[in-house]
Amino acid sequence: MLRYLGKRFLLILPTIFVPLILVFLLLRLSPGDPAGMMLGDQATAEQIAALRNQLGLDQPIWIQFLLWLKGIVTLDLGNSIFFREPVMQIIPRYAGVTILLAVVALALAVLIGVSLGLVSAMNRNRPIDRGVVTAAVLGISLPEFWFALLLIFIFAVTLRWFPVAGYNPPTAGIIAFGATIFLPALALGVRQSALMTRMMRSSMLDVLNEPYITTARAQGLPESTVIGRYAMRTAAMPVITVAGLSAGYLLGGAVTIEIIFALPGLGRMLVEAVGRRDYPLVEGGVLTISLVLAVLNLTIDLIYAILDPRIRYQ
């Protein structure tokens, strides 16, 4: 078990570093210079050169890369070029919102996906199943910004149950927080929940045909145990895989939703930082997302190992 987790842990290192290296190079290869952007078009060449020197941008790229690596190891990600304060202080302000949004969206997606998929599988080919399958196809096909606007129109503008936009942190109280996070999380999670519904349905239908389900029935176990324990145990595996993939998507894809609902999240911060060529902040943001993703993947691997003993010994 420990060996398995150790191996998994080693495998997440590339997950973190490959995107970071790509982002590091892409930022420096793309046109636009942070010093020029900050000083505006009135700046003289000397002024820009001085600022570049001050920011360390005049050094060879591999020196910059090594310095930046050293920064990661020593937990010093440098100062934001735009905000002029340490990246390590800026990121947490934004990351919290995005992570909470992703977690709530994932929870909603799993809840909706698993229950609809289960209902659908148990009522195969009946009207309720057809309804769920149709809804799932719709959910996958609709763009989430459209769904977000639809939700705002129905629940915020017409029914006035939720605020149209804005954000209350959890410290403002669970209800105030919930009111601002529910619609964005739902809009963000709808496609994932549709994916999970389909995954849950098909994997449940597969598992219900397995001989060990017949055994459980032939042993006289009640249907609730057969489904809830014997079938779910194996049928949940592909859904967990989808949940893991969804988590990555939810973290990275929250940009649109954050912008529509005016949430001060990492996605929005990143878009703005890229626009300002704020290298340290972009790198810090990507590092944060990679880290969270890696931790999530490790958690998923851990859940696999708990649910499936065959994995532990491989």
Next chain:
Amino acid sequence: MTAHITPMPAETVSPAPAPRTVLEVENLSLSFRNADGLLPIVTDVSFAIAEGEAVALVGESGCGKSITASAIMGIAPDNAEIGGTITLNGKVISNLSPRERRKLCGRHMGFIFQEPMTALHPTLSIGRQMTDTLKHNLGLGHAKATNRAAELLDRVGIPRARDILEGYVHELSGGMRQRVMIALAISCGPSLIIADEPTTALDVTIQAQVLDLLEDMRRELNLAMLFITHDLEVVGDFCEKAVVMYAGDVVERGFSADIVRTPAHPYARGLIDAVPAHDDGRTRLTPILGTVPPVGQWPEGCRFAPRCTRADATCRTRPSLKRHGLTEARCWHPLEGRP
């Protein structure tokens, strides 16, 4: 009444009371509902099993053996329409609700599957699967259920029973898996065991061990056993009686020894001739030509007629199950006493 397959031969009648009938199946039929209506799978199957007795259900793949077994267990697919009467321990169970039928499973009937690798849960421990059953069916607490599970594994010849309880099915060999399956099937003290080709998936050397174990369990626990197989050698050695099925029909039934030695139905003869024997001096086996007609394409009259060398115009009407010599056969031109 079709309780008695054949009258007991005089020499076996003893002063002790006749063994109690455990399972009685009368005119069992099963059809699948589909878009085109009803598709018959099994028609008119009748037999009975007494306690301590093993009855073989024999036939090629696709003749309706396994679905008959699942109809008896009450675990046939939802779209199955089942007719006829099934009586278990003197109580008619075929008209019970699915929920009540489920309660009989495990407690009164145990099921042993062909492929223990897939018939046991891949990710729940052996112990968990056994104690779930014991707790639910017998109302045992965790400690008692675990002890009982260990006893059962011990009884079916599994060494280090306590360790195996913690283990999973993929860690066991084929023979061990089938032993676990047998322990699970007998765990709640059923009076009937249905074994669906329990040795087919095993190595030949292991097959004999598993058959011996089943035989021991049958004698020790006085179990009625329905043994589904296509192996006539097993039938002769292991089962007192046999029911031969072809295309959803019972074509012959009687004492296994009689069917193996002097079958009346040409299909039963064909099954025997297709299997090598130790001492018959044959250099070639005789296959039954053709294949079982698929469900829904059964011929009118005798369903075996298209593959039968003795078939003639009479066979276009359906024969009924009648006594011919030592056994009962569904045939217009039964074979007579060819050993």
